[in-house]
Amino acid sequence: MTEYSAPTRRPTIKEVARLAGVSHQTVSRYLKSRQGLRPATLERIDVAVEELGYRPNLMARSMRTRRTGRLAVVMPVTTYNQARLLSGALAAAHEAGRVVEVVSVEGSAATLTERVLELAGSGQVDGVLSLTPMAAGNGHNLPSGAAVVVTPEFDDAMRSIGELTDATPVTELIERLANLGHRRFLHVAGDQAFASARARKVAYLEAIDRFGLESVGVSDGDWSGESGVEAILQLDADRLPTAVIAANDVVASGVVRGAYERGLDVPGDLSVTGWDDNELCRFLPPSLTTVRINLEGVGRNAALRLIKAVGGPELEPWSGPVAEVIWRESTAPPRQSTDSSPVGSR
Amino acid sequence: MTEYSAPTRRPTIKEVARLAGVSHQTVSRYLKSRQGLRPATLERIDVAVEELGYRPNLMARSMRTRRTGRLAVVMPVTTYNQARLLSGALAAAHEAGRVVEVVSVEGSAATLTERVLELAGSGQVDGVLSLTPMAAGNGHNLPSGAAVVVTPEFDDAMRSIGELTDATPVTELIERLANLGHRRFLHVAGDQAFASARARKVAYLEAIDRFGLESVGVSDGDWSGESGVEAILQLDADRLPTAVIAANDVVASGVVRGAYERGLDVPGDLSVTGWDDNELCRFLPPSLTTVRINLEGVGRNAALRLIKAVGGPELEPWSGPVAEVIWRESTAPPRQSTDSSPVGSR
DNA sequence: ACAGCCAAAGTGAACGTTCACTATTCTGTA
DNA sequence: TACAGAATAGTGAACGTTCACTTTGGCTGT
Numbered sequence: 001m002t003e004y005s006a007p008t009r010r011p012t013i014k015e016v017a018r019l020a021g022v023s024h025q026t027v028s029r030y031l032k033s034r035q036g037l038r039p040a041t042l043e044r045i046d047v048a049v050e051e052l053g054y055r056p057n058l059m060a061r062s063m064r065t066r067r068t069g070r071l072a073v074v075m076p077v078t079t080y081n082q083a084r085l086l087s088g089a090l091a092a093a094h095e096a097g098r099v100v101e102v103v104s105v106e107g108s109a110a111t112l113t114e115r116v117l118e119l120a121g122s123g124q125v126d127g128v129l130s131l132t133p134m135a136a137g138n139g140h141n142l143p144s145g146a147a148v149v150v151t152p153e154f155d156d157a158m159r160s161i162g163e164l165t166d167a168t169p170v171t172e173l174i175e176r177l178a179n180l181g182h183r184r185f186l187h188v189a190g191d192q193a194f195a196s197a198r199a200r201k202v203a204y205l206e207a208i209d210r211f212g213l214e215s216v217g218v219s220d221g222d223w224s225g226e227s228g229v230e231a232i233l234q235l236d237a238d239r240l241p242t243a244v245i246a247a248n249d250v251v252a253s254g255v256v257r258g259a260y261e262r263g264l265d266v267p268g269d270l271s272v273t274g275w276d277d278n279e280l281c282r283f284l285p286p287s288l289t290t291v292r293i294n295l296e297g298v299g300r301n302a303a304l305r306l307i308k309a310v311g312g313p314e315l316e317p318w319s320g321p322v323a324e325v326i327w328r329e330s331t332a333p334p335r336q337s338t339d340s341s342p343v344g345s346r
Numbered sequence: 347m348t349e350y351s352a353p354t355r356r357p358t359i360k361e362v363a364r365l366a367g368v369s370h371q372t373v374s375r376y377l378k379s380r381q382g383l384r385p386a387t388l389e390r391i392d393v394a395v396e397e398l399g400y401r402p403n404l405m406a407r408s409m410r411t412r413r414t415g416r417l418a419v420v421m422p423v424t425t426y427n428q429a430r431l432l433s434g435a436l437a438a439a440h441e442a443g444r445v446v447e448v449v450s451v452e453g454s455a456a457t458l459t460e461r462v463l464e465l466a467g468s469g470q471v472d473g474v475l476s477l478t479p480m481a482a483g484n485g486h487n488l489p490s491g492a493a494v495v496v497t498p499e500f501d502d503a504m505r506s507i508g509e510l511t512d513a514t515p516v517t518e519l520i521e522r523l524a525n526l527g528h529r530r531f532l533h534v535a536g537d538q539a540f541a542s543a544r545a546r547k548v549a550y551l552e553a554i555d556r557f558g559l560e561s562v563g564v565s566d567g568d569w570s571g572e573s574g575v576e577a578i579l580q581l582d583a584d585r586l587p588t589a590v591i592a593a594n595d596v597v598a599s600g601v602v603r604g605a606y607e608r609g610l611d612v613p614g615d616l617s618v619t620g621w622d623d624n625e626l627c628r629f630l631p632p633s634l635t636t637v638r639i640n641l642e643g644v645g646r647n648a649a650l651r652l653i654k655a656v657g658g659p660e661l662e663p664w665s666g667p668v669a670e671v672i673w674r675e676s677t678a679p680p681r682q683s684t685d686s687s688p689v690g691s692r
Numbered sequence: 693a694c695a696g697c698c699a700a701a702g703t704g705a706a707c708g709t710t711c712a713c714t715a716t717t718c719t720g721t722a
Numbered sequence: 723t724a725c726a727g728a729a730t731a732g733t734g735a736a737c738g739t740t741c742a743c744t745t746t747g748g749c750t751g752t
Contacts (some may be wrong), residue, residue: 057409059405059408059409059414060409062405063403063405063406063409067472068405068470068471068472069443069444069445069472070444070445070446070447070470070471070472071439071444071445071446071447071471071472071473071474071475071649071652071653071656072446072447072448072449072465072470072471072473072474072475073432073435073436073446073447073448073449073474073475073477073649074448074449074450074451074458074461074462074465074474074475074476074477074478075428075431075432075448075449075450075451075477075478076428076450076451076452076477076478080426080429082421082422082429083426083428083429083432085421086419086421086429086448086450087450089419090419090448090449090450091450093417094450097415098415098416098417099415099416099417099447099449099470100416100417100418100419100447100448100449101416101417101418101419101445101446101447101448102418102419102420102421102432102436102446102447102448103418103419103420103421103436103445103446104420104421104422104432104433104436104437104440105420105421105422106422112420112422115420116420119418119420124414124416124418124445125414125416125417125418126413126414126415126416126417127417127418128417128418128419128420129417129418129419129420130420131419131420131421131422132420132421132422225625225626225628225629228629229629249625249626250625250626250629253626253629253630254629256629256631257629257631260631278624278625278626279571279595279596279624280571280595280596280599280624280626280627280630281626282571283571283574283575283596283599283600283602283603284599284626284630285602285603285606285631303417303419306417307417310417
């Protein structure tokens with residue numbers, strides 16, 4: 001949803017030259033190496049560049065030098081999480097006749113945001129699709145020259161799609177488990193710095209509340225298997241849950257392991273659900289109930305928003321289900337079901 | 347290792363115009379929409395374009411139109427297989443001041459090869475790093491304008507690095523298992539269309555031979571968990587192996603599941619090894635012995651070769667271990683070890 | 693037969709750099 | 723003081739397109 005934009009003419013080498021009182025070629029030299037220039041000249045150009053906010057036009061440079069500074073990496077469509085998102089976005093962009101450049105980033109949300117905006121302002125791209133969370137609504141909507149679209153999936157300010165993809169399956173998991181007779185739940189959450197982790201946590205609490213169930217708590221984790229193990233081991237023996245909603249499959253497998261260490265049977269004593277449908281889920285003993293997200297679809301739709309924002313063609317969005325719960329062996333009715341009357345939905 | 351290259355001046359719009367006996371602007375129009383031109387003119391240009399092998403210079407076009415036709419996708423470093431390779435390559439390219447464009451491809455090796463060469467010849471990139479197998483040594487080294495580097499990791503004609511990364515860990519796995527007392531092995535291979543699957547199979551057979559062990563066979567699979575389950579279920583009850591080398595973690599978890607279905611204990615009756623170090627491996631019951639590949643390192647080194655090929659700076663390659671065996675619970679001495687004298691290495 | 697018009701094609705400039713020269717200014721030494 | 727030679731700066735063209743105009747030519751209608 002978040003979309004920064006702006007068409008603003010950028011200063012050229014000649015304007016910098018005029019402001020600095022030198023020739024354009026001198027500025028060119030300055031750009032190339034900053035060498036062979038008198039300190040005074042250097043400084044004047046420095047000032048002019050700073051003042052105009054000059055950034056070289058890399059297209060023009062490439063044209064002249066016949067070097068693009070670009071490499072291409074060709075790789076098969078991968079099948080894992082972010083890679084899947086990317087894959088969907090790439091396919092859509094290709095359909096729209098666009099070339100995609102992937103920039104890998106790391107660091108804090110603030111760093112990321114800066115990097116994204118720099119990219120948008122670089123004049124190298126028509127638009128930027130950020131599959132990474134951006135620092136929330138700051139004054140960043142400054143003229144940047146390119147459209148920026150941030151996936152709600154990853155946006156720190158969680159909105160529509162985020163709730164859609166995240167809340168629904170959690171509710172579905174809990175409702176079904178409640179119908180199987182479960183009354184006491186535990187949620188092992190993911191790193192709360194992630195919007196998806198927060199959304200799942202919120203959805204968990206809401207569902208518990210809505211269906212009138214009991215939560216023995218929410219264990220704030222960090223997406224790690226250890227956090228799952230820990231969460232189980234620390235539980236009060238006389239108030240154990242019968243079902244655990246884990247933030248993802250790794251956490252869930254940690255939960256299962258923790259349960260075994262305490263002598264609890266899964267799913268006999270404890271039902272466990274994961275998230276992501278890791279390839280191994282189907283073969284674990286017990287095979288893990290999980291949520292499969294159509295990341296390619298999400299990626300495609302995100303790309304479509306960007307393509308539209310930069311004036312590209314309107315393509316067919318993915319309109320099928322985004323999330324799907326896969327029920328497997330790790331979920332079953334609790335051993336001594338005290339009450340299995342259906343829970344009212346809504 | 348494979349490196350195609352060639353610097354060749356490409357024809358321009360004016361040359362096409364001259365050959366077709368029209369003005370450059372007419373060719374420009376032809377390029378834009380092929381409309382508003384008399385059929386005869388159209389045809390003449392068609393012929394000229396064909397004859398010269400003309401392809402528009404997209405840099406020049408972008409410069410004039412101020413549209414790049416490029417989108418950027420910004421994403422966090424991912425942690426899975428190809429994404430990890432990509433991540434390493436991206437980091438290296440960034441260090442060398444290069445921008446990377448990722449093109450996702452699918453289809454047969456021939457299609458891929460064509461796509462890669464087209465990309466190389468498009469003038470849009472300085473070089474192409476192919477992390478995908480290319481059709482083996484054909485006459486494709488035609489002047490393409492950009493360097494092409496194919497990762498041996500993925501090259502169909504397996505060479506040095508491939509052997510290095512694939513053979514060594516298999517040998518290490520088998521040697522250690524043999525030292526634990528295992529004598530009878532099974533290999534559940536991956537899809538033999540993949541170089542890596544073939545390499546692991548070859549390495550398995552060589553190790554069995556070198557250490558004087560017994561193999562109850564090689565089950566050719568398809569990287570799926572089912573292939574692992576099947577392989578175990580079909581085994582002759584009176585000639586069971588005590589150790590299984592699975593092509594990857596998914597296959598291995600299938601093997602474990604198959605073993606349980608047959609009432610075999612892992613690792614009591616059967617030791618199992620995987621490959622890839624899937625995040626869930628550590629938490630499976632039993633946690634899975636596997637091989638961790640430093641894909642970022644491999645990706646980096648591949649990118650370094652390309653960067654060097656296109657005249658970029660020489661960066662520090664990753665020189666640490668590429669593969670590492672992680673020993674976990676799924677491997678142990680066989681229940682009734684008949685003989686545990688160490689196996690001679692070499 | 694001729695003005696009027698539309699389609700088809702042409703002309704030259706412009707996009708923002710860098711390249712290959714040429715011109716100017718400094719520096720040190722005879 | 724003068725002069726060579728380096729160091730520094732400037733000039734104009736070129737890269738390959740597309741844009742905004744202008745020109746040409748064929749056809750229509752009166």
